[in-house]
Amino acid sequence: MVVKDRKVGDAIVLEVEGEINFNSSPDFRKAFLKVLDSKAQKAVINLAGVAYVDSSGLATLVEAHQKIKSIGGKLKLASLSPKVKSLFEITKLEKLFEIYATEDDALKSA
């Protein structure tokens, strides 16, 4: 898994390539903690390059959501594959996260 971050306006976009699973979740957590260190109030995780997420990956995304919320920020998810999105639907995590069809949509949202 590779995570690239870039600044777009007042937001940080994390672009993830690969899988967010039991073995790669610690690396994803590290990448996200770096975003929190930058004090960004808005983070967008672009999951277009992620074809596989397991329950550890979902748990790490929940942790990321809670951590940014605790500093008054917002986390948005963008470009989920239909299969990855279905995991959010099954587990009802869709009610916790703001999920957008594209990164642009996520960035334009308030």
Added chain:
Amino acid sequence: MNDTIFEIPSDPKYIKRASAKLLGALKKLKLDKETLFDIRLCLEEAVINAIKYGNKLDERLPVVISYTLSKGKLEITVRDQGKGFDYKATPDPRSDANILKHGGRGIFLIEHLMDEVRYNDSGNEIKMIKFISGGKAHGSKR
């Protein structure tokens, strides 16, 4: 497909090797991507539970995996060397009380994506069943 049984050590680096072996064996069935995703996810979740909670990451303890396909019924069994867990007491990870919790989604996903899930009496073996016909799974709860 004949019964196949193999073991992996309780080391997370073997998780993908286990699922790759099963998916490789299923290749000739030309299953759709969604079905293969479900099978991989359920096997890996069961193996993670076996390594982490059953065998407590003790590399000396094996996780025993077996699979068989007969008359459109794929059966996958994962067994660890632990004392087992009370599968009847797994909380619903979708509830407001649990939605932020770290654990509990693995078993829930298995029970949702497989057609049948059974445990042995001691709770250290899970059997997952998926019905497959004509390259597609059917009877799924999706």
